[in-house]
Amino acid sequence: LMMEDALWRIPTRESSKDQDFLKQYRESKNKERPFGWLDIRLTKETDLFMTVGMCPTITGFENKLGFHLVKPEIRSSVNHDIFFKADAQTISADLGYPLGWNSEAQWDFQFNSKQVHTFFLRDHINLLSDIFMDFGSGIPTPYELFRPFVYRFGWSIDNYSIYLNVNDANIINNPLDFNENCYLSLHGDTLKIDFSVDLKTITGNSTTVNYSIRTPEFHLQLDTPSWSTLHEFMKNKEVGRSYDFCMNGSYQFHSDVDVGNMDTILIECQSKYTTLQCYGFVIRYLMNINMNY
Numbered sequence: 001l002m003m004e005d006a007l008w009r010i011p012t013r014e015s016s017k018d019q020d021f022l023k024q025y026r027e028s029k030n031k032e033r034p035f036g037w038l039d040i041r042l043t044k045e046t047d048l049f050m051t052v053g054m055c056p057t058i059t060g061f062e063n064k065l066g067f068h069l070v071k072p073e074i075r076s077s078v079n080h081d082i083f084f085k086a087d088a089q090t091i092s093a094d095l096g097y098p099l100g101w102n103s104e105a106q107w108d109f110q111f112n113s114k115q116v117h118t119f120f121l122r123d124h125i126n127l128l129s130d131i132f133m134d135f136g137s138g139i140p141t142p143y144e145l146f147r148p149f150v151y152r153f154g155w156s157i158d159n160y161s162i163y164l165n166v167n168d169a170n171i172i173n174n175p176l177d178f179n180e181n182c183y184l185s186l187h188g189d190t191l192k193i194d195f196s197v198d199l200k201t202i203t204g205n206s207t208t209v210n211y212s213i214r215t216p217e218f219h220l221q222l223d224t225p226s227w228s229t230l231h232e233f234m235k236n237k238e239v240g241r242s243y244d245f246c247m248n249g250s251y252q253f254h255s256d257v258d259v260g261n262m263d264t265i266l267i268e269c270q271s272k273y274t275t276l277q278c279y280g281f282v283i284r285y286l287m288n289i290n291m292n293y
Contacts, residue, residue, distance in 0.1 A: 002046040010038040012134045016126050034077070036127055041073040053096070060098040067091040078123040081176055087115035104148045104200070111155040119163045119175050122293045129253055132207075137255070141202060148200040155193040162186040163223070166288040179225045184285055188218040205261070206254045213247040220276070222285060230281060240276040245269070 014036040021033050046069050053062040069089040073082050094108045163183045165172055174180055195211035220240035224231040248268045254261035276282070 001048075002042055002044055004044055006042045006046075008040040008042055010040070010131065012036045012038075012127070012131045014127070014130045015133060016130050036077045036130060038077075038127070038131065039075040041075075043070045043072070045070050046072075056099060060096050063095040063097070065091075065093040065095055076124060076127055078121060078127055079172075079175055081119075081174070083120060083124055083175075084116070084118045086113045086117070089113050102145075102147050104150060106150045106152065109151070109153045111153070113155070113157045114159065116157050116160040117163070118161070119165070121165060121172070121175060122170070125293075133253075133255055143202060146202045149198075150200070151197040153193075153195050155191075157191040157193070158189065160186070160188055160191050164289055165292060166285040167292070168288065170288075170292040178223060179227070181225065182228070182285065183221075183223040184289060185221045185223055186218050187221060188215050191215045191218075205256065206252050209251045209253075211247075211249060211251065213245075215245050217241070217243050218245060222282065239279070239282050240274070242271040242274040244273075245271040 012035065017036075025031065046067070048068075049064075049066045051062075051064045067090065069086075069091075072084075072086055072089045074084040075082055090112045092110045096107075097105050163185045165175055166182050166184050172181065192214045193211070195209055197207065197209050199207070218241065219238050220242075221237040222230070222234070222239050223237060224234070246269070249266040251266075252264045254263060
């Protein structure tokens with residue numbers, strides 16, 4: 001149990017910026033390189049528990065991990081500002097091991113969030129990919145000690161708002177300022193996200209993440225700053241809505257940066273009773289999502 005507020009920093013080496021650093025080093029000969037990070041704010045009354053199985057059962061060694069976070073906030077080195085906050089966040093994980101020496105282990109993580117607000121930028125995607133690759137790197141595991149792993153994640157969100165910045169030319173000074181930025185935002189009551197990562201081979205140049213996103217209903221809104229002409233003449237911020245929306249696909253990323261290594265994302269969407277107000281400015285801002293992200 002946390003008795004006072006604390007900050008948990010997760011550092012990363014940001015391998016995606018290796019080429020930029022080498023270019024800068026050739027020009028300036030400056031060896032200093034800042035690291036990337038995620039800061040998770042832990043407020044008072046946040047609690048953590050963990051149980052470790054010392055005696056095996058029929059299914060193996062059972063290990064449990066749980067978090068309960070009160071009003072968590074996540075900031076990053078991308079812009080030193082909030083990109084995720086919620087009223088409450090719970091995390092439960094099953095980190096068990098099977099009895100077999102090299103049998104496949106499945107680790108399940110379940111997340112539950114309430115009143116989520118997220119301000120996502122393109123650089124956040126690169127930062128999260130670098131963190132996964134950084135923590136997955138290291139000395140290769142000897143073949144006789146290798147154990148295949150399957151990581152499964154489930155995330156349930158109650159009442160969410162996802163803000164996508166659609167400024168022209170991706171010019172963003174303060175991504176949380178509604179008086180400076182234009183947003184296409186998604187709002188709904190329930191959101192379910194599932195994704196899995198299979199690490200079943202001892203060596204591999206790439207990793208594939210399969211994902212599924214579902215929501216019974218969402219509303220698409222266009223938020224413009226007070227100085228914008230659209231802000232004065234739009235009677236309603238809502239420009240679209242959809243029901244029984246489902247997005248399935250996969251994301252393949254490579255562990256090394258090379259000319260022949262191309263990250264690939266596959267997206268398949270299904271929905272019912274979809275409505276979109278196809279004003280010219282709405283189409284333009286939808287195209288800005290493709291440019292900015």
